[in-house]
Amino acid sequence: MSGATILHADLDAFYASVEQLLDPTLRGRPIAVGGSAQGGVVLAASYEAKAYGVAGGMPGWRAARLCPALRFVPGRFREYQPLADRVMEILGDVTPAVERISIDEAFLDVSGSTHLFGPPAQIAALLRRRVRAEVGLPISVGVARTKHLAKIASQVAKPDGLVVVEPERERAFLDPLPVGLMWGVGPVARERLAERGITTIGELARTPSDAVERILGHATGARMSALAHNDDPRRVAGAGRVRSVGAQSALGRQVATPALVREVLSHLADRVAGRLRAKGRAGRTVTVRVRFPGMRSVTRSLTLPGPVATTLTLTEVAEQLAWQAIRDQPGRDVEITLLAVSVTGIVGQEALQLELALHPDDPRRPGSEHGAARWAVDRSVDAVRARFGAHAVGYLPAAMPRLHTVPDEFRELAEKDR
Numbered sequence: 001m002s003g004a005t006i007l008h009a010d011l012d013a014f015y016a017s018v019e020q021l022l023d024p025t026l027r028g029r030p031i032a033v034g035g036s037a038q039g040g041v042v043l044a045a046s047y048e049a050k051a052y053g054v055a056g057g058m059p060g061w062r063a064a065r066l067c068p069a070l071r072f073v074p075g076r077f078r079e080y081q082p083l084a085d086r087v088m089e090i091l092g093d094v095t096p097a098v099e100r101i102s103i104d105e106a107f108l109d110v111s112g113s114t115h116l117f118g119p120p121a122q123i124a125a126l127l128r129r130r131v132r133a134e135v136g137l138p139i140s141v142g143v144a145r146t147k148h149l150a151k152i153a154s155q156v157a158k159p160d161g162l163v164v165v166e167p168e169r170e171r172a173f174l175d176p177l178p179v180g181l182m183w184g185v186g187p188v189a190r191e192r193l194a195e196r197g198i199t200t201i202g203e204l205a206r207t208p209s210d211a212v213e214r215i216l217g218h219a220t221g222a223r224m225s226a227l228a229h230n231d232d233p234r235r236v237a238g239a240g241r242v243r244s245v246g247a248q249s250a251l252g253r254q255v256a257t258p259a260l261v262r263e264v265l266s267h268l269a270d271r272v273a274g275r276l277r278a279k280g281r282a283g284r285t286v287t288v289r290v291r292f293p294g295m296r297s298v299t300r301s302l303t304l305p306g307p308v309a310t311t312l313t314l315t316e317v318a319e320q321l322a323w324q325a326i327r328d329q330p331g332r333d334v335e336i337t338l339l340a341v342s343v344t345g346i347v348g349q350e351a352l353q354l355e356l357a358l359h360p361d362d363p364r365r366p367g368s369e370h371g372a373a374r375w376a377v378d379r380s381v382d383a384v385r386a387r388f389g390a391h392a393v394g395y396l397p398a399a400m401p402r403l404h405t406v407p408d409e410f411r412e413l414a415e416k417d418r
Contacts, residue, residue, distance in 0.1 A: 004143050004166050005111040005120050006236060008150035009091060009127060011084070012138040012159045014104035015044035018080055019073050021136045030067050033075045035060030043075060047159050083135060090130050094123055099236045105154075107147055109236035121164045128162060145170070146232035152181050170230050175202025182227055188294065189216055189224070204228040245283065246342030247271045253293055256326045256336045262315075263397045265322060268341040269314040270394060276343065277382055280350040282307035282366065283343035286314060288321035291338035298325040306366045307347050310374040311381075311395055313363050314343070 011017065015033045020026045026046075032054060034043035042063050045054040052067035064070055084103045091098050094117055097109035110123050117123045124141040131139045138160035142153025145167050156177070157163040165173045179201055180190050192215050198204050204212065205228040213221030226232070247268045254260060265288075276282055287301040300321035308314060318341045326334050352366060352375050363370040384393045 004145050006150045007108040008142045008154040009106055010140050010154045011104040013046050016046035017137050031071045032063055036072050037064035086135050087131055097236045097238050107236045124162050147234050148227050148232040149230050177201050179204055201228050244342050244344045245272050245275050248340035250338045253335050253337050255333045264339050265318040266315045269318050270311050272341055273309050273311040273314050276309035281346050282309035282349035284345035286317045287342045288318050289340040290325040293335055300324045304364050308366050310378050312374050
């Protein structure tokens, strides 16, 4: 791949921009989606609010102190997905090679489209004009030779801009930028690098790879060192078959108690299993990720006898795996900061194939008497929810009022089946 033919398109402050689009009185004003001056969590902020330091994930009371003129809006979640889908349709008009990585951003490979629409920079400008004119939303686009660099370029382009990085300008563009712009460099990694005097991508590129690996760990260090040199062989992958379905929940910093782990994992399992069943799918391998203080994560996986999409079975397996990871940690009162559940080995499951009675009657075999009964109950739950809403019925403790203040509708928009 020699030319700058990879685009990264990212809708600017998407949720807040949608609110300003739907309510013209909010345009040009600092707004926060979610939360309130009394509490709750800010889900997203407009650029006018970001100028005061307001950011997603911030407590509402703190955001109100930073920006006294801040307007809190509840969020119209049903409007977000259709608008984002329309933007993706526009991107797909110039190339079939569109890799959507979240509700509001995607990579494009336009190497096969230049004979129709002109150079990549011209294609990017065309897309920005169309999104603004046909949807009414601002979008920033980065154009580069690799996915890594295109994503950085789109961040530099914000808000509502276009940045093209030609191959001969890559080092001059990258070297002065902060390492925090790199894909995968979070606050902890940034702090560790800064302690050793590495604050820019150029400084990271000039640091030997083995030294970076000692700072960040072998796998992460090797990856970051390669990206600092813009060594990114990944190609844009168009829409394909779903390989995994997952959900996660950040917990702050809490002691891992049976009640907490059960409540969070039952809620995550309910979301994952429901999405599988909605698409007529099931999966054989369940993976749980537990994150501990210091951004250290441990994963545990189990492959089941058959593909499952039942909420209770997935909950039970997830609990088993989570406690394997937690009990391997030293000391008592182990603290955790995040739990995640994902299912892979995805196959179709529009109907359930019953099996002959075998003992023991294991619900982890989907066709067993116990497994089939769980599947039938879940289908009934799905039917009730489809008619009366997602919160009409559910399993305890997933159906109980949760301590977490981020609406499930927002979580579901952020989650993407891969």
